[in-house]
Structures are given as structure tokens and as C-alpha cells.
Amino acid sequence: MNYLTDRKRAEGLGSGRKGTHHHWKMMVTSISLVVLVPLFVFVFGSALGRSQEEVMAFLSRPFPLIVIAMGLIVGLTHIKMEIDEAVEDYVHGIARKLTLVATAALVYTLMVAGLFALLKLAL
């Protein structure tokens, strides 16, 4: 056993400086989601169950469209931070880096695909 710790090795080299920003973004999205989650759940819930034409008409209206778009942007941003945090806790080495890249790719693909779909539905 060797008791030289990572902390001892890292001391004096400066921090990553990202922790405070991450925490603040988490707080901002968390507070935003207290408003957005109820709106999103009820707007999506009332869109579901309609025919395709009715869905198009419903999501062309400004309020439902903005709620769904905001929900996707803020929600997925929050989910990405949530997953990144868990990955940084439990996955190590190259696997960690690749998982972080894969998460970012998936999250942003979903976000763009969702926004594109809304755009197409509304226009």
C-alpha cells in the first residue's frame, strides 16, 4: 500500500475552476424546471392522444410550442449535467472520456431533432 494521495500530488497546481459554475448552472436549471416541468407535462399530455393533424395544429400555437421547446432545451441541458456528474463519479480513464462524448452527442442530437420537428410542425 502506498499512501501518497491524488490530493497530495495535485496540491498547488490550481483547481479545475469549473465546480462553482457547474453548481450554479445546476441551480439555475433546477429552479427553471420547477416552472417548466409542470407546463411541459401538461402540454405534452394534452397533445398526446390527438390525430397527427390535430397535433400539428396544436403545436403550431405559440404557447404549446414554446413550452415544449423550452422543456427540451432546459430539460436536456439539465439531464446532460446529471449524467456527466454520475459518469465522472463512476467511470474512469478512457471509458469516462468516451461516455462523456457519447452523452453529449446523444443529448444534443435529441435537442436538435426535437427542435427541428417542432419547426416543421409549426411551419
Add this chain to the structure above:
Amino acid sequence: MADVNRGNRPLSPFMIGPYYRPQITSISSIMVRLTGIASLGSAFLVVWWLLAAATSESAFGLIDGLLRSWFGDLILLLASWAIWYHMLGRLRHVIWDFGYGLSLETSEKMGWGMFIAATGLALFTAIVL
């Protein structure tokens, strides 16, 4: 400083279970993380449904039929529970960050409250929609 014997150091074990009794504070916290990650799956379904609605009638029919079947209802019920629970869990973090509700008793109450309120909200969502 030399990089000696990296990885050959004692590490802290996973505590819950063998060394640490599961408590509502730890379980409710773990559930916040799990529901947050699981919501990516819900987001996937929502985006699939939106994209299908914007694409064609047959594409829409497939995912819409899936979400409106009994299995879809079950998935959506669980998804809504998860998103409500996560919202409440993150709200609890914000309350803590502002310096309130940090006593053990209040934390435990909030933990139970999250489970109960999320279940209530999910059932309310299922009944109303």
C-alpha cells in the same frame, strides 16, 4: 512529485448495504440521480414522437400507437413519476443551497415528501390527461 504506485492505495468502499444502513436521506438522494438519468429515455420517446408527427402518418402511427397502448401508458406513468420526483429532488437541493431545511428531521421529512408528492402528482397527471 513522482507518480509512485498509482492505484495501489486503499479506497473507500461502497457504503450503503454492508457498512451503512439505508436511510430515507440516502435513498431519496440516489433516486434523484436515477430519475434524472432515466429521464433521458423519456426525452428520447418525446423527441421520437415529435419527429414522427413531423414526418409521416405511418411513422406517427407507430410511436403514437405504442405510447397510447397499455404498455405505453405504464411507461408514461413511470416517466411522469420520475420527472416529478426529480423536479422535487432538485428543488430540495436548491432549498438546501439557500441554507434552509438542513436539519436531519427536516431532510427526512422532505425525503418522504418527495416520494409521496411525486406519486400524487404522477397519479394526478394520469387521471387528468
